Amino acid sequence: MNRRLGINGPLVSAIGLGCMGMSGAYGPSDEKESIATIERALELGHNFLDTADYYRLGHNEELISQAIKDKREKAFLSVKTGQLVTPGPDGSMTPGPVCGHPDYLRNAVFYSLRRLKTDYIDLYTQGRVDPTVPIEETVGALADLVQKGVIRYIGLSEASPDSIRKAAAVHPITALQIEYSLWSRDIEAEVLPTIRKLGIGLVAYAPLSRGFLSGEIRTPNDLKDSRVNMPRYQGENFYKNLALVEQIKMLATEKGCTPTQLAIAWVLAQGDDIITIPGTKRINYLEANIASENVQLNREDLQSIEAIMPAGIVSGTRYPERFMNALNR
Numbered sequence: 001m002n003r004r005l006g007i008n009g010p011l012v013s014a015i016g017l018g019c020m021g022m023s024g025a026y027g028p029s030d031e032k033e034s035i036a037t038i039e040r041a042l043e044l045g046h047n048f049l050d051t052a053d054y055y056r057l058g059h060n061e062e063l064i065s066q067a068i069k070d071k072r073e074k075a076f077l078s079v080k081t082g083q084l085v086t087p088g089p090d091g092s093m094t095p096g097p098v099c100g101h102p103d104y105l106r107n108a109v110f111y112s113l114r115r116l117k118t119d120y121i122d123l124y125t126q127g128r129v130d131p132t133v134p135i136e137e138t139v140g141a142l143a144d145l146v147q148k149g150v151i152r153y154i155g156l157s158e159a160s161p162d163s164i165r166k167a168a169a170v171h172p173i174t175a176l177q178i179e180y181s182l183w184s185r186d187i188e189a190e191v192l193p194t195i196r197k198l199g200i201g202l203v204a205y206a207p208l209s210r211g212f213l214s215g216e217i218r219t220p221n222d223l224k225d226s227r228v229n230m231p232r233y234q235g236e237n238f239y240k241n242l243a244l245v246e247q248i249k250m251l252a253t254e255k256g257c258t259p260t261q262l263a264i265a266w267v268l269a270q271g272d273d274i275i276t277i278p279g280t281k282r283i284n285y286l287e288a289n290i291a292s293e294n295v296q297l298n299r300e301d302l303q304s305i306e307a308i309m310p311a312g313i314v315s316g317t318r319y320p321e322r323f324m325n326a327l328n329r
Contacts, residue, residue, distance in 0.1 A: 001293045003275055006174040007199030009153060010122070012076050014268055015290055016048025017041045018205060018279030022063055023056035026210070026225045029281045031063060038067035040283050042074045046290060050177075050205070050277045052080035052127060053112050061115035072118055078203070078277075079116075080127035080157060080177070081108045082138075095323060100130030102141030109150055125155030125177055129329040135163045136170050143171035155203070160328045161194040168198045180204035180274070182213060182248070182263055183232070183241075184318055185311040191328075196273065204276040207267045208260055209318075212241065215249045215259040231316035240315040247308045257295045264292035266305055 001014040021027075022034035038049060049068075051060045061079070068075045082105070084096040105126075112121060124145065126138055145151045153174035156167055167173050176195050178187055180202065195202060208214050210227055217223065220238050227233050232241055245259065252262040260278075267276045278289045297305075317324055 003272055004201070005123075005153075005203075005275065006172075006201040006273075008172065009174040009201055010076065012048045012275060013046040014275050015046055015264065015293060016050055016076075016078070016203075016275060016277040017046060017286065018277040019049060019051045019060055019064060020055050021279045022281045023060040025055065026227070026279075033283070034063055034281045035067045037281055037283050037286050038064060041286055041290075042068070042071060044287075044290060046286075047074055047076045048078060048203075048275060048277065049075050050078040050080075050203070052083065053108055053115075054081070054083045054085045054127070057085075058111065058115045061112055065115060065117040069117070076122045077116065077118065078123040078125065078155070078177075079112050079121050080125045080155075081105060081112070082130065083127040095326070098128040098130045098326060100126055100133040100135070100138035102133075102137055105138065105141045106145070109145055113150070120149060121151045123153045123155050123175060124151040125157050125175070126159075127157050128326045129156070129159050129163050131329055135159075135167050139167045139170040139173075146171070158327045158329075161190045163329060164191070164194055164198065164200070168200070173198070173200050175201045175203050177203040177205055179206045179318060180267060180270075180276075181207045181209050182266055182305070182309045183209040183314045188311060196271075202271070202274045204267050204274055205279075206318075207264050207276045207278050213245060213248065213259060213263040215245055215252075218242075229320055230318065231320065232314060232318060234316065237316035244309055244313065248305070251301075251304055251308070255295065255301065257292075258288065260288060261292040261295050262297075262305075264289060265295035265297050266302070268292070269297045269302060 002011045003014045005012050022029050082099050086094045142154045155175040157177040223233055249259045252259045280286050
């Protein structure tokens, strides 16, 4: 299944592949298996590969370069930039300041090209809005890169409606990447109507709320990575949210699919202008995610899901408070 990314954008796979976890973000990963997973995605026609130059300081881009060697034309490379991070010894990343300065972007893109071993990036996205640099200047620099043929399309991530409108006035914005799932629906109020009015596509990340909606996380001890610091997975919030997942699991059983597939199908059912990028580092999970395309949700299904998980029912924020400030700017 392919969908057009934005009103005048490219056709890409409706279900892409988030590659962040292949660089230690959620525990150890096997490079050979990660590369094989990317290769399998391309083999199945799922070409949207999402990465960032700050995923383990470029490791993720170098990994992808191995997987797309001799098949660059099959891949649609989505690269985020502008988030400065401090890496941990276990591959974890502690976000630092955001940089949207034109000079930084002009420099960063060429490092990404070198690591990816390609001469262009399909979608280049400012990972967060820099509050110290007018968004018009950031997008202006990206527009220059489009003119030079270094990047083909411009994206934003976690931007506010006001920033989106200002950016789109400088150059067409092809996509907004933002968290959107059964558990993260705050964009429905203002962000989603804004991008639809402007003809901007939505790239929904974390459609499984970092694995919780899969139904495979049963106790807090099942989390041994950065998720332990996220309020939704802590204390009383964990058990309140687990009770919601149990109800989704029952619906999925009735539908003849897994909770993962139900959650991904729900995201895709919210509009043909939406694609989603569930992350995985294993082929079996990739194939199961892709099978979500076969799950057709009718009106009754969507009403049943809504009755269990209306907007705002989830307990806890999706990031710790100190990181929430970087969103919706």
